[in-house]
Amino acid sequence: MPSYPTKQTFVDAEDTTLNAIKGCLYDKTKVFLSKEDGNDFFQATDDGIILSTGLNVIVGGRSSGKTYTLDKICDNFDNVKYLRQFSLLQNDKENFKKLVTTRHSLVTENYLKEFKDVVLDVNEIDLKSNDISLEKYLSSLKKYASESDNLDTFSYITKLNLH
Structure with a gap:
């Protein structure tokens, strides 16, 4: 394998999808750092977590302890640049x-x-005004219908009388 600068990390993946990269990060044969490439390793927490001077990735599901682990690492060292979640x-x-x-x-x-x-x-819409307008309209409609019926009846009687 060719030697690359230590400030870069290479992932051996066939695809560049998130799932492919995530799969590589779980497989130690696909992503690794070595002392021959200029990386060093040290214990980061009192419970034995070992980190590299190169890239370190913490992968896990929701509520699996990622933030807890980062907080522990931050508490154990003085010169840490740690961007807290959110x-x-x-x-x-x-x-x-x-x-x-x-x-x-x-x-x-x-x-x-x-x-x-x-x-x-x-x-x-003014409901009160609408009700008044509707009542007026219905009254005029009923009046027209009644008068129209009366006119039709009067017309019919007039025609009968003329014959």
Whole structure:
């Protein structure tokens, strides 16, 4: 195998998919660091975790102890550059909560955008005024129907009398 600079890590994978890379990281024959390539190893925690001066990757499922392990490593050394989980997203919980609320509002707004105009129009309806207008219309319709019926009857009687 050719010798590569120690500041790079090479993974022997056929694909560049996340699952392929993850599979390689689990297989020690696919990814490794050696002393011959200029890497050194040291015990990082009191429970025996050994790390390299090269790249170290912690892989695990949710709640499997990754953050706990990183916290232990950070506590054992003075000169550690450790970006805590979610620290790049937000500096404090209140700002993070505002961001999530704002994003939720935007998603809701965009999702319901089609219905917004309809809802605004419906909100403008004066139900009392509509009821009065409807009653007036129905009364005039009934009056017209009654008068029309009377006119038809009168017309019929008039025609009979003329013959």
